[in-house]
Amino acid sequence: AAGIPIFGLDALSSAAYGPxxxxxxxxxxxxxxxxxxxPITAAILILLVILYFSYSQTIEAYPHGGGSFTVASENLGDGAGLLAAAALMIDYVLTAAVGISAGVGALISAVPSLQPHTLAICLGILVLLTLVNLRGVHDTGLVFLIxxxxxxxxMIVVIGLGFFHVVVTGGHxxxxxxxxxxxxxxxxxxxxxxLxxxxxxxxxxxxxxxxxxxVMAFREPTTKNAKRSLTIIIALLLVLLAGIAGLCRFYGIGATDPTGTGYQSVLSQLTAAVAGRGWFYYVTxxxxxxxxxxxxNTAFADFPRLTRAIALKNYLPHVFILRGRRLLYSHGIIALVGFTxxxxxxxxxxxxxxxxxxxxxxxxxxxxxxxxxVMHWRRNKGKGSTARMCINGLGAVATGITLLVVLVAKFVAGAWVTALLIPCLILVMMAVHKHYRKVAAETxxxxxxxxxxxxxxxxxxxLDRWSRITEKGLRFALMMSQEVIAVHVDSTEAGETGRSICDDWNTExxxxxxKAKLTEPKLVTLKSPYRFVLQPLMEFVLQAEKQDESRQIAVLVPELVVKHWWENLLHNQRxxxxxxxxxLRGSRRIVVINIPWYLDRG
Amino acid sequence: AAGIPIFGLDALSSAAYGPxxxxxxxxxxxxxxxxxxxPITAAILILLVILYFSYSQTIEAYPHGGGSFTVASENLGDGAGLLAAAALMIDYVLTAAVGISAGVGALISAVPSLQPHTLAICLGILVLLTLVNLRGVHDTGLVFLIxxxxxxxxMIVVIGLGFFHVVVTGGHxxxxxxxxxxxxxxxxxxxxxxLxxxxxxxxxxxxxxxxxxxVMAFREPTTKNAKRSLTIIIALLLVLLAGIAGLCRFYGIGATDPTGTGYQSVLSQLTAAVAGRGWFYYVTxxxxxxxxxxxxNTAFADFPRLTRAIALKNYLPHVFILRGRRLLYSHGIIALVGFTxxxxxxxxxxxxxxxxxxxxxxxxxxxxxxxxxVMHWRRNKGKGSTARMCINGLGAVATGITLLVVLVAKFVAGAWVTALLIPCLILVMMAVHKHYRKVAAETxxxxxxxxxxxxxxxxxxxLDRWSRITEKGLRFALMMSQEVIAVHVDSTEAGETGRSICDDWNTExxxxxxKAKLTEPKLVTLKSPYRFVLQPLMEFVLQAEKQDESRQIAVLVPELVVKHWWENLLHNQRxxxxxxxxxLRGSRRIVVINIPWYLDRG
Ligand SMILES: [K+]
Ligand SMILES: [K+]
Ligand SMILES: [K+]
Ligand SMILES: [K+]
Ligand SMILES: [K+]
Ligand SMILES: [K+]
Structure with missing residues (x-):
């Protein structure tokens, strides 16, 4: 049962906003x-029981973890895998968004004066979760447990006490x-x-x-332990949902306008009705x-893991595979936070x-x-596989129908956002995949x-004029090749004077x-009006490239490297x-090499 | 008189806001x-006449143009030059700001409903001027002339008609x-x-x-033509200022609250009082x-020219010397627009x-x-130089006293901003100069x-794995040196598989x-957990650097160059x-060379 706090959180907390x-x-x-x-809750509970049996089977079939993305890609092909990937990304983002917003809903029920700051508090919690997750907290067992x-x-005390009152008062x-x-x-x-x-x-x-x-995170025997945890979690969820529905019915508790000033969450009303607004209320x-x-917070663990799995299949940028500092998939975290x-x-x-x-x-x-x-059982025939296929088939049909109902019933209310986002995400993933395939093929x-x-x-x-920077560049050029051309762009305007490399070329x-009997480099001077330096240089290099079609050309640019960022403003980024x-204009035969000269360093 | 529209604009337009x-x-x-x-205007006119004689002499002494920065640096030294530079930069920024704001003041006098949008219209005109100037309009003679x-x-019609009425009505x-x-x-x-x-x-x-x-922009004989233009401009300004002051006196026209809703500029009131609010009013x-x-707009020509002159003396970043496209000093324009x-x-x-x-x-x-x-005449003694020195001395004393009066009288009202900005600008210019001196000395x-x-x-x-990108990089390495070390960072995690360079090294x-009997490159494999690639590579390079203190090290990084910016998101910027x-960590002996491999190009 050690898995309940970590793996049950997402499911059990849904009782706080589902009803x-x-x-x-x-x-x-x-x-x-x-x-x-x-009756609505009864229908939901039936669906939940179907899901229980379905997922029990998934646990058995995928002892190394059977997320939707894995199961759908393996059994239904890449197309269904992409669809599952898009659905899951959206699911995780909403797990984060709804978890936060519903939590803030509970808070403003207890402290109504905070209501105008709803969004600010939500974003504050998001920032907090982000910081905690980017710091990479590992041993969070106890934090989840309590x-x-x-x-x-x-919740069980509220439900128990509530039904005790119901029974004692004969339903009133x-x-x-x-x-x-x-x-x-x-x-x-x-x-x-x-509907x-x-x-x-x-x-x-x-x-x-x-x-x-x-599943793989459970202790041995993993499958058995995982199934036991699932059983407990679903049982608890059933109790909570049934209890909340029943008490609402008997106490006459309905929802309040979620955007109005008098907002009170259902669980807040229920707790207050059953136990009053004392310390127990605030603890609840x-x-x-x-x-x-x-x-x-569970989305912060799951989303980056999902994007990594998708990126490993080349459907998302490879940065999602990289681990940053503290071994986190920080790009995934940042993407989740942005969407949320x-x-x-x-x-x-x-x-x-x-x-x-x-x-x-x-x-x-x-x-x-x-x-x-269902496809899995069709392929892996064996003892009881037909029965298992039927159970998962029931699950697929039930959730599929529910999906259609949700899509139709909630389309105008916001389901269209998701219905639009999913194809967009799929298109992006396909474009990414195409790009990687193209690069792989071309290279x-x-x-x-x-x-x-x-x-x-x-x-x-x-070269501009003789200096230590120039010397370093020229030495490197001579190391690389016997054929070196130094180019001086003379851009002085009429009346301007100043020493240039031409003045020192012979002596220096x-x-x-x-004296050393080495091959002499050539010096070429290009006249340029208006202080344009780059254009004439470009033309010269492109000309040289044309002259010998088989030749590699290395353009060496000696450059000053300064210590402080603002010093860069003082030097042309030529x-x-x-x-x-x-x-942009050169061919594969041109390579530009910066020869750095560090200021203040040996 | 062809110079009047261009060189008289700045002075004559001052009549619209000075009074x-x-x-x-x-x-x-x-x-x-x-x-x-x-009486106040009388005092101003006297000062103006003194300035007229002073600047006539500057024109004669500096036929190639005698701006404050030139005259002050040449005759009073670099310190005074810097002070003049700072003062002029501020002067030009305010020429732009006041020209725009006063123009909008005239507009909202005619169309009072625009008053709440004053700032927006000001910024709109600034954007317009910026666009026009960045496009580099050259033949603007007619635009200025009309x-x-x-x-x-x-204005002369208003003043003439006004005084006609004054005389006819006996002063009422x-x-x-x-x-x-x-x-x-x-x-x-x-x-x-x-005061x-x-x-x-x-x-x-x-x-x-x-x-x-x-001066240099005038036709031959330049000095004579420039002086004639100056005479006409100052004479016109005298007439305008005297006329405006006199008519305000006789018509009883005062200023209105410049921030109030009923704002009416003085010239608007004057024109309406003399000629009514008909078509003539709107033309005026x-x-x-x-x-x-x-x-x-004149500031858009003068400010970049000034910053260029300062940058040529190494007191401002050298980007101000560069001409951008369309031969403009676009950095100066951008700085002016930012300040304005x-x-x-x-x-x-x-x-x-x-x-x-x-x-x-x-x-x-x-x-x-x-x-x-004054210093100029002391140094260049000759016929009449003493008299000339006295005239410029009178100008210096008169404007100097006025400067003190303005500083004291307007300190609280806003002169403190300029009084603070000038030393700040000077400090920045000195820091820039120091940096360039240091770099020059060190290099x-x-x-x-x-x-x-x-x-x-x-x-x-x-190298990661064998590909055309790898081949290009390796070929370049072999061209450069006989001593080549290929480094493979093996960052695969447990269970991952995939072809690496190690698999192909021997055959490829x-x-x-x-076969070609060339020197063999070495292959070194570095094991790295967690997909870290850069750290182990860094350590290896720094290690190699330590081993031979006299050796240059070239790190060749074969890299994919994509066509579209967004494709960069798909490739790690390793x-x-x-x-x-x-x-940041290497020494002068390490040079990093990117060997680009262009996608979709030969
Ligand atoms: K939840
Ligand atoms: K949930
Ligand atoms: K979820
Ligand atoms: K002016
Ligand atoms: K002006
Ligand atoms: K000015």
Whole structure:
């Protein structure tokens, strides 16, 4: 049961917003609407049980971890894998966004004066999570353990105490702290509304796949331990969801306007109604806030792992494979934070607006995972494989239908965002893949090294005047090749004077070279009006390139390297500009070499 | 007289804000205050006549252009030159800022509903001027000619018609369109107030130095033509200033609150009072707006020329010397626009707040220029040089006293900004100069080229796997040196597989080299966990550097060069990071060479 705090967080914390998401849509039905939460929850619980059996089988079949991306790519092909990848990325981003926003919802229920600062607090928590994760905290067991058990414990006390009152009062408990009065009904019950309520309520199931993702992290026997944890987690979730629905029904607790000033989360109303607003209330709310924030934190572990897996298949930039300092996949973390912040800002940190986006991503991932399992059993025939295929088939059909219901019922409310994002993500991933394939094809070589024509390159070195920088550059040129051309661009304007390399060429360069009987470098002077230096140089290099089609050309640019960034403002970035220009206009035979001369250094 | 539109713009346009600047300070005196404009203007006219004689002499002495920076540096030394440089930079920035803000002031007098958008319109005009100047308009003669003559013409019509009415009505003209009633007096006249009024009014003289800056641009005989233009410009300015002051006195026109909603510029009130608000009024206001905007434009030509001159003496970054595309000194233009925009934003585009800053800069430049001329005549003794020295001495004393008056009277109102900026600018220029001196001293070489130890460098080339990119890099390495070490960093994690250079080294590299009987390169494999590639490579290079203290080391980094910027996101920027790391930690003996491999190119 050691896995429950870590792998149960995501699923169990969903109890804090799933039922509320359903109740929010029932607001227009008034008190009558609250009664509908019971049959809706019953339907959700049935789906949850189906998912339980389905994922139990995934655990057995994938003892090294069977995330949707793995299961879908392996069994349904790359296309389904990409679809699962896009769905999961969105799912993880929303796990972070909804975890944070729902946690802040709990906080502002307890301290209503914070309500105008909802978004700021959400972003503050996001920054906190980012800093903690970029520092790379490893031993977080205890941090997860205490809030999770506190959350489960307090919720069970609330549910137990609540039903005790219900039983004692014959079904008419008196709330200790009365919930806000339900508004009068303004709409009638329709099937369409029930479908929408069910779609929203389904977010209560998000996160149940966590155990199957991380089977390999359990102690031996891993499969058995993982299955036991899954059983406990689903059982607890069933109890929480059923208990919350039942108590709402008996206490007459509905959702409040999620953007209004009098907002009270359902769990806050429930706790206050059952146990009053004493210390127990604040401990409960505190544990809810912590558990939701920690469930957001699970995305910080899962998202970078997912992007790494996708990048390993060349569908995302390879930076996602690299580990930064502290061994973190920091690019993945940064991408997650960017997307999460964008969503929180776009939707004002209001959970209710994020729910439709979340449901689509989660159920698409569920469906692909279950469909993949069906194919898995078809391929790996064996004892009981037909029965297993049927169970996963049931799961696939159930989640698939739910997905369709969610897509249709929630399209206008926000599911369109996800429905649009998924193809966009897939297009990006395909473009990335295409690029890597193209580069691999273009650069692949099945021929051995060509050893013909290995004579040293023609070295061209632009020189301004004689200095230690010039000397270093020239020495390097002479080391590289016997054929060196020094180019001086004379850009002085009429009336200007000044010493140039031409004045010192004979005494400082040629004399020592003649004495040592080395090959003499050539000096070429290019006249240029208007202080243009780079253009004439460029033309000269391109001309030289044309003259000998088989020749490598090395352009040596001696450059000053300063100590402080601001000192760079004082020196023309000619070396860099020249390099860029030759990159743009030159051919593969031209190589630009900066010869650095460090100021203040030996 | 062809020089009047171009060289007279700056001076003549000052009539649009100088008198108003004085009148604004007289508001608290009510109607009584308006009378004081006459003696104040008289004092200003006397100073203007002194400046006329002074600058006539500068024109004669400096037929190639005698700007304050030139005159002060040549005659008073580098210190005074720097002071003049700082004063002039500020003067030009304020020429732009005040020209724009006063032009917008005229516009909102005619169309009061635009008043809330003052700053936005100011910045819009600045953007327009910037675009026009960055495009490099050359033949702008006509653009300057028409508005300037229209401005002079309409103003002379207003003044002539006004005085006709004054004479006809015996000194009590009836305004066609009555100016806003003057508020009752709330203060008494003090000498202190008169000093402040005089200080503000002195901005009416700014820009008279333009002819002396640009003598060389006049037709032969340049000196004579320049002097004639100066005479005409100053005469016109005298007429305008005297006329405006006199008519304000007779029509009882004062300034209005420059930040209030009912703002009406003095020239707008005057034109409306003399000629009514018909088409003539709008033509006049239009010509004022145009002339003021064009006077701001003169700063776009002068400021970059000034910064270039300062940079040529190594007191500003050398980028100011460079000409960009279209032969413009675009860095100077960008600096001017940055400063002007900052001032406009800080002071809300209100002319009245900018006046104190302007006066200081302009009069400091005047004083240094005249003092420089005094030294000039002392050194260049000749016929009449004593008399000339006396005239420039009078100019220096008069402008110097005015400078002190402005500094004291306007210190709190804003002169402190300029008084603080000038030493800051001087400190920056001195720091720049010190840096260039240091670099020159450190890199200067009076020794001839050392030709000892010119053996080719040790080449280290990191290789990942065999590809065309690898082949190109390796070929270049073999061209450069007989001693080549290929380094493979093996960063595969447990369970990962993949072909590396090690698998192909023998067949693809060594075999052809052995066949051709060339020196074999060495292959070194460095084991690295966690996909770190750069650190082990760095350590290896630094180690090699230590082993042979006399050896040059070339690190060759074969790199892929992509076509589109976004493709860079898909490739690890290892080459650049490695270069940066070696720049920071390596010595002068290490050179990093990127061997580019262009995608999609031959
Ligand atoms: K959650
Ligand atoms: K969840
Ligand atoms: K999730
Ligand atoms: K002006
Ligand atoms: K001016
Ligand atoms: K000026």
């Amino acid at each position: 509320e998401a359903a109740l929010t849509l029932l607001i227009p039905l008034g008190l009558m609407g609250v009664r509908e939460i019971v 809030p999770t058990y506190l959350f489960i414990g307090t 408990p008196a709330p200790v702290d009365a919930p806000p009065k339900l508004p009068p009904a303004t709409e009638a019950l329709t099937l369409w509304l029930l 929408k309520v069910f779609s929203s309520g389904c977010t209560a199931m998000t996160g149940v796949e966590a155990v199957s993702n991380g 709310i505190g544990s809810i806030l912590l558990v939701l924030a920690l469930s957001a 912040a964008t969503l929180l800002i776009l939707f004002g940190g209001v959970t209710d607006r994020l729910i439709p986006l979340y449901a689509i991503g989660a159920f698409l991932a569920f469906t692909l995972s279950q469909a993949g399992m 692949a070589s099945h021929e051995p090294l060509r050893v013909d024509n290995l004579r040293p390159p023609l070295v061209i070195i632009p 360069v040629l004399e020592p070279i003649r 070396a860099n500009v020249l390099k860029l220009m030759l990159l | 108003e600047a004085a009148l604004t300070l007289l508001i608290p005196l009510g109607l009584m205050g308006v009378r004081e404009i006459v 508005p300037t003559y229209l401005f002079i013409g309409t 003209p009836a305004p066609v369109d009555a100016p806003p009633k003057l508020p009752p007096a709330t203060e008494a006249l003090t000498l202190w107030l008169l 402040k009024v005089f200080s503000s009014g002195c901005t009416a003289m700014t820009g008279v130095e333009a002819v002396s800056n640009g 206001i239009g010509s004022i707006l145009l002339v003021l905007a064009l006077s701001a 925009a900052t001032l406009l934003i800080l002071f809300g585009g209100v002319t009245d707040r900018l006046i104190p800053l302007y006066a200081i800069g302009a009069f400091l430049a005047f004083t240094l220029s005249q003092a420089g001329m 200067a070489s009076h020794e001839p080229l050392r030709v000892d130890n010119l053996r080719p460098p040790l080449v280290i080339i990191p 590299v060594l075999e052809p080299i052995r 080459a650049n990071v490695l270069k940066l790391m070696l720049l």
